[in-house]
Amino acid sequence: MKAPDSIRILLAEDDEAMRTYLARALESAGYEVISVGSGTEAVPYLENEHFDLLLSDIVMPEMDGIELAQRCGEVSPRTKVMFITGFAAVSLRASREQPQAKVLSKPFHLRDLVLEVERIFADRAEASL
Template identity: 55%
Template sequence: MKKILLAEDEDSVRSFLTRALQRAGYEVVSCADGDSAIEALDQGPYDLLLTDIVMPGADGIEVAKIAGQRQPGLKIMFITGFAAVALNAQKASPEAKVLEKPVHLREIVTEVERLIAA
């Protein structure tokens, strides 16, 4: 089973994403902020890091940098509601996928499947 580390500070979004990804057959470790996600890296290895960018504590870009150092080759997907932040994320991690909120759950699951299969 493929394993995803999810970092999302909005409880309802995190809950919806977790359930949708679990229904799609993934094991999901979900975290409410960037600092918790960094701690959860020890529960890896992961097939994908799916992270919001703007969060309390470490932001998603910092989480992605640390995750990439600890697990080179880890696939990364950012989700954000801020267009300018999305551009910064793309510059920081050009190989990462960036989705802008609002995004449909089915679109996220489809993109996760594509990224993991690549």
């Protein structure tokens, strides 16, 4: 089952168990999800495919979520960005450097994640009216 507009999400999370958990929750909610284990793995997807949302952990090896979001802004400026993080100080830094990004702090309930994603796209639907 897909979301009405076939909303595509690119999930970048280095923790494999968390990545699987989040991807399943989003897929159950009807979203199409591609999941990768690092920012560097995510870049080619952003360059070659369309995604409505980049959902990224902030703290990752190689390329962190903030760098990934900045790269996303260069190669796919229409893609929305949402961060997930367990580090409150890092989320403050993220909100200053990437003001268009929503930050969801761990731990969170999967229902909260799905509701935040729905809000992002509800705002988009209202803006287009």
